[in-house]
Amino acid sequence: MKNCAFFHALRFAKKSLLRGVLVLWVGALGFGCQGRGCENRPEVVVYTSVDMVFSAPIFRYCEQQTGLRVKAVFDTEETKSTGVLNRLLAESKTPQADVFWSGDPVRPFSLLTRGMVQSYHPKNAKDIPEAFKDGNGHWTGFAARARVLLLNTKLVDPKQVRSIEDLANPRWKGRVTIANPVYGTTTMHMAALFVHWGEQRTRQFLAALKQNDVRIASSNGEVKRLVVAGEMAIGLTDTDDAYEARKASRDIAVVYPDQQGIGTLLMPTTAVLLKRSPHPPQGRQLLDCLLSRQVEQQMAQIAAHMPLRKGIETPQEIRQITDLKVMQVDYAKVSATMEKIHPWLRTWVGI
Amino acid sequence: MGRNLRRTYHFSSEQFISWAAALVLLMCLLPPFLMLGNDLFAGSSLPTALRSLLLSADLWKLFAWTCVLSLLVTAIASMQGIALGVLFAKTEFSGRTALLWVHSFPLFLPPFFAALGWFYLFGTQGWLGNEQTSRLLFGPWGVVLVLGFSFAPIVTWMTVLSLQNIDPTLEEAARISASPARVIVRILWPIARPTITFAAMLVFALSFSELGVLMFLRVKTYPAVIFGRLGGIQFSPGEAFALSLPLLGVAALFLWVENKLKPMQVFHTMGTRSFQTLRYAWGRWQAVVTVSVAGVVSLSLLPYAVLGWRAGVEGFWEIPRWIGDSLYNSLLIALCTATWIGLFGLVVGHALARRNAFQWLENLALFAFMLPSAVVGVGLILAWNRPITGEIYRGMGILVIGLGARYAILGIRAVASTMQRTSEIFEQTASTFGSGYVRTMLRIAIPMHRPSLIGIWLLILLFCLRDLDAVITYAPPGWATLPIRIFTLEANGPEHIVAALAFVHTAVTAALFAGGLFWLRWSLK
Amino acid sequence: MISDVFVLDHISVVYGTKTVLSDVCLRIEQGQIMALLGPSGAGKSTLLRLLLGFQAPTQGTLRIQGQCAATSGKIIIPPESRGLSVVFQTLALWPHMTVWENLEFGLISQKLPRPARQERIDAILQRVGLRDLSKRYPSMLSGGEQQRVAIARALVTRPQAVLFDEPLSHLDIVLRQELLAFFRELFAELELTALYVTHDPWEARYLSSHIAILDQGRLAYCGASKALPTQDGDSAFVQGIMRAWQDVG
Helix, strand or coil: CCCCHHHHHHHHCCCHHHHHHHHHHHHHHHHHHHHCCCCCCCEEEEEECCCHHHHHHHHHHHHHHHCCEEEEEECCCCCCCCHHHHHHHHCCCCCCCCEEEECCCCHHHHHHHCCCEECCCCHHHCCCCHHHECCCCCCEEEEEEEEEEEEECCCCCHHHCCCHHHHHCHHHCCCEEEECCCCHHHHHHHHHHHHHHCHHHHHHHHHHHHHCCCEEECCHHHHHHHHHCCCCCEEEEEHHHHHHHHHHCCCEEEECCCCCCCCECEEEEEEEEECCCCCHHHHHHHHHHHCCHHHHHHHHHHHCCECCCCCCCCCCCCCCHHHCCECCCCHHHHHHHHHHHHHHHHHHHCC | CCCCCCCCCCCCHHHHHHHHHHHHHHHHCHHHHHHHHHHHHCCCCHHHHHHHHHHCHHHHHHHHHHHHHHHHHHHHHHHHHHHHHHHHHHEECCCHHHHHHHHHHHHHCCHHHHHHHHHHHHCCCCCCCCHHHHHHHCCHHHHHHHHHHHHHHHHHHHHHHHHHCCCHHHHHHHHCCCCHHHHHHHHHHHHHHHHHHHHHHHHHHHHHHCCHHHHHCCCCCHHHHHHHHHHCCCCCHHHHHHHHHHHHHHHHHHHHHHHHHHHHCCCCCCCCCCCCCCCEECHHHHHHHHHHHHHHHHHHHHHHHHHHHHHHHHHHHCHHHHHCCHHHHHHHHHHHHHHHHHHHHHHHHHHHHHHCCCHHHHHHHHHHHHCCHHHHHHHHHHHHCCHHHHHHHHCHHHHHHHHHHHHHHHHHHHHHHHHCCCCCHHHHHHHHCCCCHHHHHHHHHHHHCHHHHHHHHHHHHHHHHHCCCCCCCCCCCCCCCHHHHHHHHHCCCCHHHHHHHHHHHHHHHHHHHHHHHHHHHHHHC | CCCEEEEEEEEEEEECCEEEEEEEEEEEECCCEEEEECCCCCCHHHHHHHHHCCCCCCEEEEEECCEEEEECCEECCCHHHCCEEEECCCCCCCCCCCHHHHHHHHHHHCCCCHHHHHHHHHHHHHHHCCHHHCCCCHHHCCHHHHHHHHHHHHHHCCCCEEEEECCCCCCCHHHHHHHHHHHHHHHHHHCCCEEEEECCHHHHHHHCCEEEEEECCEEEEEEECCCCCCCCCCCHHHHHHHHHHHHHC
16 A cells, blocks of 8 residues: 555655645635635625625625625626626526626616526515516616716816717717727617617717717726826716716716706616526525615715615715606617627727 | 566556546637537527628737737847846846846736736826826837736746756857857857747737736737627627637647747756856946846836835725635635646646657647637636536636646646656666656656746746636636736726735735745755 | 576567667576677667567567566556666666665565665665765765666665666776676676676676677677677678677687
8 A cells, every 4th residue: 555646645745845835735724714714604696797896895784784605706897797797698507696786777688588587576675666676576776877978177168068969079079988888888878879769860879979089998987087087078987987087086077968858878786686596595685685775875875876765865976866867768678779789889899 | 586577556657647638638628619519509600700700800900900019018028038138147247146036026926917006107197197108008008018027037037048058168169269249149149049939929929818908008909809709798609719710820820930949949958057157247337237137127016016105004904805815715726726737737748758749738738828718718617617517616626727727838838848858767767666657756757856846836826826817707706816806896996905905916926936936945955 | 487587579669660679589598697789779778678668569579587578569567567677877866865765766666664675775785885875865976886876776676687778888997897897796696687788898798698789670699608600791890799709708
């Protein structure tokens, strides 16, 4: 037996190479045991496209409330809303996630149409308006963002820009920026326009936008950066980025577009429970927590999201949805349109 | 006297090599193969994708643009690396060894940390920044400078090693009738050129596949488009696979050039130090040279120092809130992967050195290295997300496998070149004395090459620790590494926290790097 | 009782289109010291590798102690199970092991208990006169001492046969003569079976009882070393060896 591989491996461990490796291993394991791994709490897995900086504190809150250990996968900014969604699709044969918390209300429809969503009516969601939740319990919206125009007041007078259509105005040629419409909330915005205006008008608008030398930024965060830096005069972005931009510079104005027209596009974050998930009861527990009034309050405070419920206080910069003219869209239709127009959008962007 | 023929059972080398080869195959080939298979079964999008790729002028333009960008990075890294390499290898000045090691350090950090550091310095709201500096940074020149500085140590090291391994008699013969400068240009440079060319190609390959810096500095490149295809609303693995085919063309070109260079002993001389290297003294210029080299080295370290500065007390104070398990994950995954690659790299690399076999396996590992990490990532999901392999997929296993596929080439190549430096006669003698494969490896081959193997293990460890691109697509819940966490937080997270986390990663890498060097020195004693 | 240690039966080794060994038939009996002579490229090293088990014959069969060790394209008994020892030209002393560890290595393979190992190593070190140097590393020894360690390592396992691959070729004349005398003494004392590869007829004549001459992969001569008849068909090298043989005789 002394000649077997294991015996030799042990003998060899006396030498410096393995001894060194072993010391590091033991060190790493010991260090890790202090952090985690030694605890025995039930787990729940959530994939989210809500910014980590906002969602992580919410998960910590839910861990405290439920006693669960929340294991999260976050999206990167560049693939926002679609990276984890595609991971969910790639994993569809053997789902690994219990809950998907989407940064917008349309991506979950990609899962819904593929039969990947389980019906559940969260007990805390009763006071959420019916327009923002599915009657069959497939999805529930809360803490919303809106698509807004970000203006650098050094370069443009806020009174001169009131509508999304102003972006195609030759007056602002080469001074407008939007995020890549292949990803993120910009895709949804374009799809909503396709639904609301119809195909022809939206294509005309986008062609005019292109003619106007619109700058395609890699993300909404980049749009914010460009406008704050004064590199661009006008940007189309989300309210949370606009809120950050206002904090970063006094020369920033936020315009909720088309208040006299089609209204501003509202995008509640949406939580869904996934079918064949590894921990269904814990998934339901997490959904209950996410859809609680306290979480929506926190999202308003830390993430500048607009509460859908009445009576939740918001920071001064954040408007209540009751004060807004909201674009009336069917999210399911927007989702279907999004998949349909995606190849065309890619051609429009030029990739 | 007479020892009888023995019939004891030994694990044969063939058994080990076959297992190791099967593992490399499983790791490197299965994901793209399954991705292709999955696409074919699901009504293939591949032919359409190939057609649209061939017809898309924009995509080819982007491909050409990425090539140009990578060539510029290679040029910057080569200029800096060759100049410093010649200075470090062939001249004598104060602090030479220390500066060489410090200069190497940025190679082991995610390049987007450097981009982050420069951003805090030269971004619009940076300490030295204005709109012009910001525009320069967030553009191709920013990418070229950040990546050029990050990858320069590869060229420096290859230059140093190749120059130090040249038989000094060749140089001495030339020195009789020529000045040091002429000897370097006419004798040393032509001999070292194949190795340096190889280093330049490596830089080209690394910059071509880089994602983090490109995304951060908002420069659109071909691999970023592939990443986007898998991140876009239309999840299309077949299309992403089709798009990666031109990259495989680049890999094939890489192999072809490398094979052309091989007869000139590209890698095989790496690390040999059997000669006393001839070094030229700078005389009264010594102080100037030391200060100049220190200046260049400091410049490459500056962005990392800026991270610490930007973090401030507030940033470091908040680290426990944001770091979670990510540092532990990073360390554990890097340790496991380095050991894992070390094990099969040892078997395959040894076979490659001793039998000149498994060239195809090495080529395959190179292809896996060149394949866009997002494509490999989705392939890994398809391959391993099954009920039977659930434990691997949900835990660290998938990360070890994924990183194993990406960095297998490092382990195999480095072990092969190390083993090629010594005669196999030592191992043959051991076999004659009744030692089987395992024992010969454990008692002869490994101890004889111990310092080099420690170095290889450390190199893989540090590369795994810095990796972002390979793991971001499929890191299981709860297993995000520190670079992933920083990259995820970077977009909208508070700057001081992002900077603090990046600084922690830098400090941990520095500690491991210093510890590794200490261990190497101790081992050499 | 089998008296043949090695039997090479019509052995050929071909690399691609190059025939390195061609139809070699050779026997080495127990207690025989056979010198293998040949010019560079004659196939001496290939023959040695074949006997050691690092090379399979393309054709023919190799028997060791009556057992088939290798046959056409196949190694049946691997090197570690052949019960042989070797002294290479470069000695191949493991630089990371002390003299003692170098010697102990083969004994551990034989699973000898520690006291027995100790006894054997002590005895052989005593015999080669290196008892005091057992804790030194090879790099701390002189050339002659390294040679002695190599031979001690080869003998300590009590092998069926010891194979020598030009072990003295790079030594100076004084050390070489001293070691040759030492080798002869040892061979006689231990009744070794050995194959001694060399290109020096004097060395071969001094040490061996039998001689084999390889030329261009063919066995040009094999027999007792006392008389070497020249034949008309012999190559210039073989005739040169024969003449040198007569001269040193």
